[in-house]
Amino acid sequence: MVPSIRFALRGATLLAAVSGMVAATMPASAKAPFRDLNHNGKRDGYENPDLAVDRRLDDLIRRMTLEEKVALMLHGTLQAEGGRGIGAGKAYDKASAQELLSRGVNSFITRLGPDPRTFAQENNAIQKLAEATRLGIPATISTDPRNHFAVTAGASSETGGFSQWPETLGMAAIGDEALVERFGKLVAAEYRAVGIQMALSPQADLFTEPRWPRGVATFGADPATVSRLAGAYVRGFQGSADGLVKSGVATVVKHWVGYGAEPEGFDGHNYYGRIAKLDNESFAQHVAAFDGALAAKSAGVMPTYVIAEGVTIDGKPVPQVGAGFSKPMIEGLLRGTKKFGGIVISDWAITNTCPEQCMAPTAEKPQGYAIAMPWGVEDLAEEDRYAMGANAGIDQFGGVDNPAPLLAAVKAGKVPLARVNEAARRVLRLKFDLGLFDNPYVDEDEAARVVGSAATQAEADTAQRAAQVLLENKDGLVPLSAGKKVWLSGVSADAAKAAGLILVDSPELADVAIVRVATPHEMLHPHHFFGSRQHEGRLDFRAEDEATKAVMAAAAKVPTVVAVDLDRPAVLTLLKDKATALYGLFGASDAVLLDLVTGKAKSQGKLPFELPSSTKAVEEQHPGRPDDSANPLYKRGDGIVLP
CATH class of the missing domain: 3.20.20.300 (Glycoside hydrolase, family 3, N-terminal domain)
Structure with a gap:
């Protein structure tokens, strides 16, 4: 006072x-x-x-x-x-x-x-x-x-x-x-x-x-x-x-x-x-x-x-x-x-x-x-x-x-x-x-x-569907046809059922696997108020990561859809060859992701930044210059828009 x-x-x-x-x-x-x-x-x-x-x-x-x-x-x-x-x-x-x-x-x-x-x-x-x-x-x-x-x-x-x-x-x-x-x-x-x-x-x-x-x-x-x-x-x-x-x-x-x-x-x-x-x-x-x-x-x-x-x-x-x-x-x-x-x-x-x-x-x-x-x-x-x-x-x-x-x-x-x-x-x-x-x-x-009216949320959902980026679609895996048997990791079972997919307990029993993962991060400063709450550190998927193991286990058995939440530009080099279809997500519910995978909606997005190819490339780029890493895995503007 x-x-x-x-x-x-x-x-x-x-x-x-x-x-x-x-x-x-x-x-x-x-x-x-x-x-x-x-x-x-x-x-x-x-x-x-x-x-x-x-x-x-x-x-x-x-x-x-x-x-x-x-x-x-x-x-x-x-x-x-x-x-x-x-x-x-x-x-x-x-x-x-x-x-x-x-x-x-x-x-x-x-x-x-x-x-x-x-x-x-x-x-x-x-x-x-x-x-x-x-x-x-x-x-x-x-x-x-x-x-x-x-x-x-x-x-x-x-x-x-x-x-x-x-x-x-x-x-x-x-x-x-x-x-x-x-x-x-x-x-x-x-x-x-x-x-x-x-x-x-x-x-x-x-x-x-x-x-x-x-x-x-x-x-x-x-x-x-x-x-x-x-x-x-x-x-x-x-x-x-x-x-x-x-x-x-x-x-x-x-x-x-x-x-x-x-x-x-x-x-x-x-x-x-x-x-x-x-x-x-x-x-x-x-x-x-x-x-x-x-x-x-x-x-x-x-x-x-x-x-x-x-x-x-x-x-x-x-x-x-x-x-x-x-x-x-x-x-x-x-x-x-x-x-x-x-x-x-x-x-x-x-x-x-x-x-x-x-x-x-x-x-x-x-x-x-x-x-x-x-x-x-x-x-x-x-x-x-x-x-x-x-x-x-x-x-x-x-x-x-x-x-x-x-x-x-x-x-x-x-x-x-x-x-x-x-x-x-x-x-x-x-x-x-x-x-x-x-x-x-x-x-x-x-x-x-x-606030949060059905009409406004419907427009927001449409924007969510459009905002996602399809980076790979080998052999035209997506959209999936109806009634596919799927193995899930990181995706809601209820959302998959609502999308008309049949859930199975292991990749061996599936027609397709769908794996959703987050961009890697580390807690480098656990005692700082903000450092303990922010995503810092590395961007690359590594063999020992649980997310990487989930993708590898699925991809070894069945064609796999991999969706990565890109709050930062992940290094996807280890996942690119394993994923049959690969999405970069920028704010999407599981229901929206499955609408895209099953063809009920089409992603329209293009990458708003490049995705680096390696940790070394990230470390050597200039922090003030946009999109300047060596040999990026994907360039800004990349993205597949399905017909």
Whole structure:
């Protein structure tokens, strides 16, 4: 608690009584309903939807204290009941939320995963608490992606009843802008139905280091494809080709820029993954991947955690700090060269302190929730990290909820008041543009109807079928004819029965084997919070792997369909000759896979990245350059589309 920046919360009973008394004394012409957000009984400029947004902004900014403006620059976390850390659960801790709102913090990420009706109720409860604050500023509620298969703490959320689509890599495999825009429109409707107004997506990162665990949420390795599809994503979510409409969802395109170029694929959430290796030529490709999203006027941009080595801007080496602290990256390249005018939100926890337990955790002292990513500024005081980020161009700091250090930096003259006012206006403008000052509440019955509806899921299933890639089909094995006897490994027996296949207990008894496996990975950093949850390390199938043994056992007896979930570019050299038919999957249920195998649907996908031929080729490629391994087993764009 920070007493010096606490703001009064009004009780609902008092608010109702005051509103009633004022209404009784107002002339009839003034009695039209309005949201009396500051509880003074009259319609002030910022409460009047008939005024232009700039006039409403001017009126509200004049009423705000410095403390309130500074608090707008934080994007906190809505904690769950009985939980700790990152906020996963089924209901919010309302006391915690009220505490944050009392500090003036009113932008939050949600990681809840309840049913849609409950989700809408919970978000309405947050808006009710926000309405009771001194100025009644509504909450902006954001989310990481929650409509795909991959779920990783700190990167994506459980679906919670939302429609389930292929991974964005799968969208890249299809390559259809119209489909991505349609996806964005449908998912935005789901978000708004439950009271979420901001998507911390898309990832316009270029997937150039094949071992990188975050690549599954990108649009692949080709800058032109990433740019094109990320732009479609923004248009779909925001509702137009010219920026955000009131009914849309504000997108925050990330991570500016070079995140996908980390040696060995070690991720920037971790101290050991804080460096990206680039050169000016490859850096230009990573920048170009953002062009489509910026052209579509994404409401926000999120700078990356990592420190870009080997890069110059305007002939000068970039500072060796994370992009959230880099004025050349934000004010220079993003705002100056690229003319970006929206909100810049830092990635989470860049101003936190990273102690030894964060940098080098051990079995005895694992990292736990000592989460911080202040890369390149580890030795600065917390107050000075805030100052450096704000002066570099950060409008809002993600994953933090204590305004005191930033306020101290402002009062000490380390951050100009003009910078605070500029950031506050951008944060508030977004709330106005989303219509939150006029009505932040959602219809809970509508949420239950919209989220994960049968019609939306049918479109998602169609996309899942199209997104998969057929790499081999020797002797025309697929599609299988009806009534085939199959031996399964890694595939649901119920899904196979529903597909009309006959299950047998061993490959010897089968006509065909169907084996589904994951891309290999290792847990190289088990004591790090994120390292223990991410897929790191090798990509190659080896003889001793259980997945390889399953394929070999089946292929020795019967023609075998092998399906590999490609969250990273697997080395399939050992499997290629054993598989009669070979699929690369980018987010598919077993039912969808079997629809493809049995010919009820046809895959349309082409690889969104190359598949290397060996571990040596992976190790020798440049982490910043797309598709540059020696003698790839399959090239980007490979894929068989059956007639």
